[in-house]
Amino acid sequence: MAQIAAEAPWYRRWLPLVGVGLIVLYCLVPFYWMVVSAFRRPSDQFDNSIIPKRWSIENFTDVFQPGTGFGRALLNSLIVAGTVTILTLIVGMVAAYTLARLDFKFKNLVLAIIITTSMFPGISLVIPLKKLFSDIEWINTYQAMIVPSLSFALPLAVWNLTAFFRQMPRELEQAAMVDGCTPAQAFRKVIIPLAAPGVFTTAIITFIAAWNEFLIAVSMVNRKDISTANVLIASFTGTSGRDQPFGSQMAAGVVVTIPLVIAVLIFQRRIVAGLTAGGVK
Amino acid sequence: MSESASAVEPTPGKNVRRTSFNEGTGRLAALLLSPTLIVLLLVIGYPIISALRESLYTSGGIGDDGFVIEGTRFVGLDNFAAIFSGETGDRFWNAFYNTTFFTVTCVVLETLLGVLMAMVMHKAFKGRAIVRASILIPWAIPTVVSALLWKWMFQADGIANAVLGTQILWSTEGWQSVLSVIVADTWKTAPFIGLLVLAGLQTIPDEVYEAAKVDGASPWKTFTRITLPLVKPALLVAVLFRILDTLRIFDLPYVLVGPNKESVETLSILAFLEANQTRYGPAAAYATLLFVYIVVVAYVFVRLLGADVIGDARASKPKKNGKSKDNQLPPGTAAATASGSLAAGGGGL
Numbered sequence: 302m303a304q305i306a307a308e309a310p311w312y313r314r315w316l317p318l319v320g321v322g323l324i325v326l327y328c329l330v331p332f333y334w335m336v337v338s339a340f341r342r343p344s345d346q347f348d349n350s351i352i353p354k355r356w357s358i359e360n361f362t363d364v365f366q367p368g369t370g371f372g373r374a375l376l377n378s379l380i381v382a383g384t385v386t387i388l389t390l391i392v393g394m395v396a397a398y399t400l401a402r403l404d405f406k407f408k409n410l411v412l413a414i415i416i417t418t419s420m421f422p423g424i425s426l427v428i429p430l431k432k433l434f435s436d437i438e439w440i441n442t443y444q445a446m447i448v449p450s451l452s453f454a455l456p457l458a459v460w461n462l463t464a465f466f467r468q469m470p471r472e473l474e475q476a477a478m479v480d481g482c483t484p485a486q487a488f489r490k491v492i493i494p495l496a497a498p499g500v501f502t503t504a505i506i507t508f509i510a511a512w513n514e515f516l517i518a519v520s521m522v523n524r525k526d527i528s529t530a531n532v533l534i535a536s537f538t539g540t541s542g543r544d545q546p547f548g549s550q551m552a553a554g555v556v557v558t559i560p561l562v563i564a565v566l567i568f569q570r571r572i573v574a575g576l577t578a579g580g581v582k
Numbered sequence: 583m584s585e586s587a588s589a590v591e592p593t594p595g596k597n598v599r600r601t602s603f604n605e606g607t608g609r610l611a612a613l614l615l616s617p618t619l620i621v622l623l624l625v626i627g628y629p630i631i632s633a634l635r636e637s638l639y640t641s642g643g644i645g646d647d648g649f650v651i652e653g654t655r656f657v658g659l660d661n662f663a664a665i666f667s668g669e670t671g672d673r674f675w676n677a678f679y680n681t682t683f684f685t686v687t688c689v690v691l692e693t694l695l696g697v698l699m700a701m702v703m704h705k706a707f708k709g710r711a712i713v714r715a716s717i718l719i720p721w722a723i724p725t726v727v728s729a730l731l732w733k734w735m736f737q738a739d740g741i742a743n744a745v746l747g748t749q750i751l752w753s754t755e756g757w758q759s760v761l762s763v764i765v766a767d768t769w770k771t772a773p774f775i776g777l778l779v780l781a782g783l784q785t786i787p788d789e790v791y792e793a794a795k796v797d798g799a800s801p802w803k804t805f806t807r808i809t810l811p812l813v814k815p816a817l818l819v820a821v822l823f824r825i826l827d828t829l830r831i832f833d834l835p836y837v838l839v840g841p842n843k844e845s846v847e848t849l850s851i852l853a854f855l856e857a858n859q860t861r862y863g864p865a866a867a868y869a870t871l872l873f874v875y876i877v878v879v880a881y882v883f884v885r886l887l888g889a890d891v892i893g894d895a896r897a898s899k900p901k902k903n904g905k906s907k908d909n910q911l912p913p914g915t916a917a918a919t920a921s922g923s924l925a926a927g928g929g930g931l
Contacts, residue, residue: 320702321709328716328773332723334741335731347737349744396618405611411619418626420823422830422876424850425869426625428857429632452625459618513724515833520854531726535837547734554727561722569715576774577781 332558339552346548360552370525371553374533378557381446381518381529382511388447389454389507390500397462398488402471412463419456423516426452431520445521446529450511458507461575465499466492502575505568509561530557630873636866637661654863661867673852674868681848681872683760684835685828688767693821695768696775701809703776704783717773725770729837732766736838759839759846767834771827775820782816783809815890822883829876849875 341348342357364371400412430449431440439445473495477487493500518529525533534553537546565572639654640661665674703713720728735742736752743750752758786809794804832854835846841855849872856865 317702317706318708321706321713324699324702324713324773324776325709325716327769328720331728331731331735331769332719334735335727338734347739349741392617392621396615399611399614403607403611403614405608407608408611411615415618415622418622420826420876420880421626421630422850422869422872424830424832424853425633425866425873426629428853428862428865428869429629429636430625431857432636432862433632449625451621455618455621455625509722513726515724515726515837516850516854520857531724534730535726545733547730547737550730551734554723554730558723558727561724562719565718565722566715569711569718572718573714573777573781577778 335551335554335558338548339555341548343548360548361556363546363549364553364556369533369537369549370528371530371533371556373526374528374530375556377443377527378512378529378531380443381450382508382514384443384447385450385454385511386504386508389451389458390504393455393458393462393503394493394500397459398466398492400459400463401466402474415456415459419453419460421452423453427517427520434521439521441522441524441527443527446514446518449517449521450514453514454507454511457510458503461503461506462496462499465496465503465575468499469495498571499575502568502571505564505572506575509564512557512561633866633869633873636862637870638863640863657863661863662871664864665867665871670864673847674871676844677847677849677852677868678875680760680846681829681831681850681875684763684767684831684848685825687764688771688828689821689824691764691768692772692775692824693817695772696820697779697813697817699773699776700779700783700813703780714777717777720770721774721777723770725833726837728766728770729834732762732769733838736762753839755843755845757845759843763835763838763846766838767828767831771824775824778820779813779817782813786812818887819890822880825883826876826880829879830872 337351337353338346339360340356340358341353341360342355343359343363345353345355348354363369396415400408426449430445434440434445469492473491474482474484474487477491478484482490513531514529515531515535518532519535522528522532528536530553534550534557537550537553638656638658638661640657664670699717703710703717706713723731733753734740737743738749738751742752750758752762790808790812791804794808799807830850831848832850835843835848836851836854839846841847841851849868853865853868853872856862856868
């Protein structure tokens, strides 16, 4: 008996650690491979050594050559994702506060509508909008990418913000109103500053979702100078599979991903809280 | 609240007053919700209706007299009839099969892996910060970038073949390209399911496990009788969202393998390619069919398994005496089980 009791903690201590190690490897190995491939010299791109023999930033300088338009594409991505995030937060915050605080008849219906809209397939929205946008000459404009993106960003933001607002005690506004604030003032002066972390988290999650969007961006735009980074990287593809410039694609992938990875590392605790509170992607 | 008075003496007059009270709040709520609802109506409601209408029309093409037809023509259900017949029919059913196959395979794999990951993370006391950080990285990488990343690893002389010691041409038609898409999708989203399930696991109080231990339950029995039922609500919602997300899969096969590849062509890709040729009628018909398919799957899933999608939001709503009014939900979302909101929201206990 004593022996078993002594042995049980041994594997109980180590097994989870091994499991954690496996999960970390699972998540990071492909990412590591992208980074390492980006830092190889183009001449030994197909070298499969785990650590490059020679490190080089040639792939990165290639990506930012004036002809590629990658810098411009990054700016386009920033404009589209940034605008989507700001619009979504402005519109969504009011709705989320209403859903979290007011009791009204069709509240569950509204919640159900908002959650349902986030399940609609992007393609069924893109096709009619593409036709509409070509009629009103919106193709190759920023708004052609921004407006359809609201379809997934807004439900996501409202859902997240509702969860955050609900966690705040009602006494906060009541105290503010006792002190003479109107409900609108209580919202502006008490709730918004206190909800800032939640709003900020929602902003990050929305921004990441908008930054990662591909279907809308590839459907609404066919001019290189207005394409987002995702679309441009995918179209780096050479004429045949063989001469696909994988080195520059990996470098571009690293450039597109690194801001998100840094944000994730800094705000991981908040993002996890936001994702699980929202219960949605 | 005033409801208690009306409950004591439910006269018609009191009922009228209560309704008017609700209407006042309702009007304010309607005002505050209108921007969101209007935006959703414009970017989702309008396109859905418009796609339905569009699918009944045709544009372009060659008429009976041999001239190119200008403008659009009403063709009724011709677009749908064309989809189900002949060569386009084969293409449609192939895309339908691929979409379904990806969804079933990926979601099953991701759920199994995700639950396993969540169990490991729940047991681990060391290294939680690093595991949480690394689990978010596949989620944060844009799907397009992860598609290119896997395409690079699945290159003919890439790392996958080197590690496996094989000479497989992964991006060619056949099972290998299907497998590459499944691997890439599972890699990206299994950790995410793990994260959601972990949140569910953390709401289960330790006392429950202690009680099971005292009763002499085996680890397997503890897992099937306690853990699974208690994380079921969180898990069901995560799985439902993954199913709906995989049914509209586009980026991954499109970038990883490429367009016009029979083995990995999904309904989204098919509709996209049609729209790219400005054949909006058939494109809209494909998109509408995909939409209907997704609605049916979601409905069946919620009905059969009782996934409580809005459980968390409803849980904190104070119960009023008019209970039936609280359930004014479209059928499908209201299938709440008694334990519906237990784990879905986190912190319910």
